[in-house]
Each structure stands twice: as structure tokens, then as C-alpha cells.
Amino acid sequence: MKRIKLLSLQVLVMLVFLATWHVxxxxxxxxxxxxxxxxFSTPAAVLGRTFNQLTGSEIYYHLGITLxxxxxxxxxxxxxGILFGFAxxxxxxxxxVFDPYIKAANALxxxxxxxxxxxxxxxxxxSKVALGFTLVFFIVFFNVYQGVREVSPTILANARMLGxxxxxxxxxxxWPSALxxxxxxxxxxxxxxxxxxxxxxxxxxxxxLGYKIHEAESVFDVTGVFSGMLILTIFVILIDALVTLVERxxxxxxxxxxxxxxx
Amino acid sequence: xxxxDRPRQGAGADGPAVALGGVDITFHLADGGRYQAVRDxxxxxxxxxxxxxxxxxxxxxxxxxxxxxxxxxPSQGTVSIFGKPLVGLNRRAGYLFQQDALMPWxxxxxxxxxxxxxxxxxxxxxxAQAREWLARVGLRSFVxxxxxxxxxxxxxxxxxxxxxxxxxxxxxxxxxxxxxxxxTRQIMGNLLLDLWSRDRKALMFVTHDLEEAIxxxxxxxxxSAGPAAGIVADYAVSLPRPRDIADIRLEKAFHEIHxxxxxxxxxxxxxxYAMGEGKELVEGQQSVGGEAR
Numbered sequence: 001m002k003r004i005k006l007l008s009l010q011v012l013v014m015l016v017f018l019a020t021w022h023v024x025x026x027x028x029x030x031x032x033x034x035x036x037x038x039x040f041s042t043p044a045a046v047l048g049r050t051f052n053q054l055t056g057s058e059i060y061y062h063l064g065i066t067l068x069x070x071x072x073x074x075x076x077x078x079x080x081g082i083l084f085g086f087a088x089x090x091x092x093x094x095x096x097v098f099d100p101y102i103k104a105a106n107a108l109x110x111x112x113x114x115x116x117x118x119x120x121x122x123x124x125x126x127s128k129v130a131l132g133f134t135l136v137f138f139i140v141f142f143n144v145y146q147g148v149r150e151v152s153p154t155i156l157a158n159a160r161m162l163g164x165x166x167x168x169x170x171x172x173x174x175w176p177s178a179l180x181x182x183x184x185x186x187x188x189x190x191x192x193x194x195x196x197x198x199x200x201x202x203x204x205x206x207x208x209l210g211y212k213i214h215e216a217e218s219v220f221d222v223t224g225v226f227s228g229m230l231i232l233t234i235f236v237i238l239i240d241a242l243v244t245l246v247e248r249x250x251x252x253x254x255x256x257x258x259x260x261x262x263x
Numbered sequence: 264x265x266x267x268d269r270p271r272q273g274a275g276a277d278g279p280a281v282a283l284g285g286v287d288i289t290f291h292l293a294d295g296g297r298y299q300a301v302r303d304x305x306x307x308x309x310x311x312x313x314x315x316x317x318x319x320x321x322x323x324x325x326x327x328x329x330x331x332x333x334x335x336x337p338s339q340g341t342v343s344i345f346g347k348p349l350v351g352l353n354r355r356a357g358y359l360f361q362q363d364a365l366m367p368w369x370x371x372x373x374x375x376x377x378x379x380x381x382x383x384x385x386x387x388x389x390x391a392q393a394r395e396w397l398a399r400v401g402l403r404s405f406v407x408x409x410x411x412x413x414x415x416x417x418x419x420x421x422x423x424x425x426x427x428x429x430x431x432x433x434x435x436x437x438x439x440x441x442x443x444x445x446x447t448r449q450i451m452g453n454l455l456l457d458l459w460s461r462d463r464k465a466l467m468f469v470t471h472d473l474e475e476a477i478x479x480x481x482x483x484x485x486x487s488a489g490p491a492a493g494i495v496a497d498y499a500v501s502l503p504r505p506r507d508i509a510d511i512r513l514e515k516a517f518h519e520i521h522x523x524x525x526x527x528x529x530x531x532x533x534x535x536y537a538m539g540e541g542k543e544l545v546e547g548q549q550s551v552g553g554e555a556r
Contacts, residue, residue, distance in 0.1 A: 157334055158364035158422075160352055162429065163381035172377055176368040253368045253409040 018043045041223040049227040065208040069197035073132025081140025089148035114203045132196025139189045147181030278346030279307040280465030286340035300326045302491040311463035315476035318486030319535030324469040357431030361438040365410045372406040396424040416447040434466040452508040478508035488535035496527040
């Protein structure tokens with residue numbers, strides 16, 4: 001009963017939103033219909049365009065490009081983050097020397113790197129992968145670093161007393177601990193990989209969802225912009241659900257599932 | 264009993280299992296100060312002997328155990344294991360920690376099994392042995408549970424199996440049943456006595472519970488209040504074995520021993536209380552890992 005009530009209230013919110021949008025743009029109550037539609041389009045037009053796009057084939061080419069960039073940025077960024085996270089956590093000197101530079105690099109808003117990446121890697125997918133990489137790397141790096149550093153001293157002492165050598169400690173203690181921390185930020189890092197891809201496409205490309213939105217915007221096609229945003233939202237929700245599924249499988253041993261929202 | 268047939272690392276039982284000679288342990292605190300935990304400790308534990316160490320909170324009982332385990336090296340004095348000076352970690356000892364020490368990302372079975380990996384036991388044999396040990400501690404149907412799905416007492420049982428499966432010649436226990444409720448403590452105490460009596464190993468048992476110490480041990484060592492704690496008394500407990508730790512508390516001999524030991528322990532406990540809480544904070548900073556080598 002409670003579930004149904006909640007669900008109907010949630011649907012109600014959507015209906016009220018769509019109805020308000022419709023009244024504002026399709027009636028002359030709030031101003032000239034043409035002007036309103038130029039700025040805000042109409043819900044029917046946006047939904048219709050979205051439906052047409054999703055049933056067509058062209059959008060899937062762009063989604064495929066964005067997905068490829070996201071996966072590459074996430075994969076390469078995570079691999080590098082894990083590698084450096086481990087190295088820095090296990091080598092006191094390394095982390096001490098590079099600490100200020102890592103902090104400085106992380107402080108830089110990554111969006112400003114997009115033009116320079118476009119210059120270096122061209123307008124193809126690699127400039128977007130590079131942008132996503134800079135976002136994903138730091139999240140994974142800090143989490144793995146933390147994961148290795150914050151292994152419970154008791155668990156470590158116990159493992160040593162069981163006679164484990166460095167390799168076995170790595171395999172049974174450091175690695176699982178670091179992965180835990182990384183997985184707990186999976187939503188955030190996958191989200192950032194996607195942000196990198198879309199923002200990169202938006203700033204300069206010839207394919208991808210960000211390109212589609214930018215293209216619509218440059219011809220004042222507000223319906224196209226909103227429809228692109230809607231498709232992007234659906235895409236992100238699907239990816240996020242997939243991540244949740246993966247996370248459930250990997251962190252089965254944990255008492256509570258903590259999930260972060262996509263950035 | 265194929266488990267017990269495994270060859271030991273060093274065959275001879277020459278000299279005491281653990282011998283601390285004139286041991287001083289001083290910690291360097293984060294604020295640059297020093298804290299002398301224990302001073303001039305002489306203690307020998309014979310093979311097959313169950314020795315409990317009791318003392319007020321923060322007197323350095325655990326510190327002593329860490330020295331015997333090789334997790335800490337004494338600032339002065341010697342630690343010998345079966346007559347040989349201890350270098351690095353004590354490979355002949357098993358350690359049951361006060362805090363949860365199981366790997367939370369491994370099931371009960373994997374946690375026990377992993378203890379055999381450093382010894383090079385093949386996977387299938389390790390699996391069989393781990394299952395046998397889990398059955399022995401009464402967790403036959405819990406092998407696939409992760410630590411967070413087990414109760415505190417069950418986790419201790421897993422830890423016990425994890426330590427004992429390696430068949431260590433020396434067993435070190437740091438208030439292992441401290442966080443458990445009274446009934447569970449009794450059950451765990453009897454389980455421990457049962458497992459220990461099969462092939463008596465040297466056992467050092469740290470506790471703040473005097474009744475538990477007497478019920479379990481052959482000897483009870485009383486430590487003074489810290490800092491610079493020392494051993495103030497050493498009592499033999501000649502109660503007959505096998506014992507049931509719930510029943511034995513009702514016997515007259517138990518009460519006499521308890522009265523004797525408490526007379527010396529009480530003085531130290533009162534001293535510790537009189538010194539207030541400041542010292543406890545200092546003790547809190549001495550984590551095992553912070554000083555581990």
C-alpha cells in the first residue's frame with residue numbers, strides 16, 4: 001500500500017511539472033506563445049523528438065561514441081589511479097615529494113584542459129578520453145591511496161602473525177582493501193568519466209551526445225537541446241543502474257551498501 | 264588427527280617456550296615525549312603451561328604479549344623463544360587479538376584457509392582442514408558467512424580456528440573474550456580449554472578478569488599499575504584438570520586462590536584508579552600497527 005502511494009505521488013510530481021510546462025508554453029497566459037516556445041519548447045515536442053530519436057538509428061551511433069569514451073576514460077583512469085595509489089601509499093618518500101603537486105593538479109578545474117587536449121589529441125575520441133582520465137584518475141588515486149593506508153592495523157598484524165610475506169599481504173590484505181575503497185567510489189568515478197566525455201564533445205567534436213546537444217543549441221533548436229538532455233539522463237540512469245549491479249556483486253561482504261550519487 | 268602430525272618448525276623443546284629477561288619497553292609518543300610501559304620484566308613460560316597475566320587497565324599487559332609475538336622489540340632486555348633469541352616476528356607463535364582481526368572481505372572458510380597459505384599447504388587440503396577446524400569450533404554451518412554476518416562470539420571462534428589451524432607452538436591471547444557477554448565468555452573459555460588440552464601448548468593469556476584467569480590457568484601473573492609496570496606477584500593455580508570454568512568458580516579452593524591473588528591485585532587496581540584517566544589516554548595511542556615492524 002505504502003509503495004503504491006509513494007509511486008503515485010512521484011508520478012504526480014512529474015505530471016504537475018509537465019502540465020505547468022505545457023500551460024506556460026502552449027497557452028498565452030504567460031506571454032506570447034511563439035516566444036515562450038522558442039525559449040522553452042513544449043513537453044509534447046520534446047517527448048516526441050526524444051521518441052523519434054530513440055526509435056531511429058542515428059542517436060545510437062552518438063551514444064556508442066560517448067559510451068566508448070566513457071569506458072576508455074574509466075578504464076585507463078582507474079588503472080593509472082590504482083597503480084599510482086599503491087606506489088604512493090607504499091613509498092613514503094614518493095608521496096611526500098609529490099604531495100603538493102598532486103594537490104595542485106587536483107585543484108585545477110579540469111574543464112580548462114579541454115582545449116589543450118583538443119589541440120594535442122585532435123577532435124576525435126582521444127581528447128575526450130584524456131579529459132575523462134584527468135577526472136577519474138584523481139578519484140581512484142585518492143581512494144586507493146586511502147584504502148592501502150587505512151588498512152586496519154589489527155588485520156595487518158594478524159596477517160603478519162599468520163606468516164604472510166609481502167606478496168601474500170598484498171594479495172589478501174592491501175589489494176582487497178584498496179579495491180573496496182575504489183568500488184565505494186564507483187558511482188562517482190563512472191559519473192566523472194561520462195562528464196569528461198560529454199563536456200569534451202560539447203567543446204569540440206564531430207560525434208557523441210555532447211556534440212548532438214551542442215549542434216542543436218547552435219541553431220537555437222531548444223527542443224533538440226532538451227531532447228538531448230533527456231536522452232543523456234536516461235543514459236546516465238542506465239549506466240548508474242549497471243554500476244549498482246556490479247557493486248552489489250563485488251561488495252557482497254559489506255554490511256551496508258553506501259552509494260554515492262553521480263556527479 | 265592428521266592436523267597434529269605436521270612437522271614443527273623447530274623440533275626441540277629446549278628451554279622455556281617464552282622467556283622475557285629484564286625487558287623494558289618505552290614508547291616514543293607523537294608529541295615527542297616518552298612513555299615507559301613496562302620495566303624490568305622477567306617471565307618464563309614453560310612448554311605446555313597456561314599462564315594468565317592480569318593487571319589494572321593500561322598496565323602494559325598487551326605490550327608484553329606484543330613483545331613475545333615480535334610485534335614490538337624491547338628497548339632493553341631479551342626475548343627468547345625455546346632458548347633462541349627472538350629476531351623479527353615470532354614464527355612459532357599464534358596470536359589471538361582483542362579486536363576483530365578477520366579479513367572482512369573473506370568468508371569464514373577463506374579466513375581460516377588463508378592461514379595455511381604461507382605454509383604452502385595445497386588448496387584442497389587447506390580447504391578440508393579449514394572445514395574441519397570450523398566444525399571443531401562449532402561453526403560447521405557458517406563456513407560461507409562473511410564476518411559481518413557472524414556474532415562477536417562466532418567471529419572469535421573463526422579467529423581461534425584461524426590461529427590454531429597453523430598448529431603454533433606458542434599461543435598468545437590478548438583479552439580475546441573481552442568484548443563478549445558473560446555467557447559467551449564461559450562457552451568460549453570451555454572451548455579454549457577443550458582445544459588446548461588436546462595437545463598442551465605454551466599459552467600466554469592476557470585478561471583483566473581475575474576469575475577467568477584463575478579458571479583457565481596453571482599460573483597467574485599479577486602486574487603493577489603503569490607506567491613502568493612490573494610483575495608484582497606470581498601464583499600457581501593447582502586446581503585439577505579437566506575443568507569446567509563455570510563449575511570451578513563454586514569450589515572452595517578457587518575462592519582461596521582468588522582471595523590470595525586479589526589481595527595483591529587490588530592494591531594495583533586502586534593505584535591505577537588513583538592516577539586517573541590521563542594515563543589511559545596514553546595507552547590508547549599504542550596501537551599494535553603503529554609499533555609493528
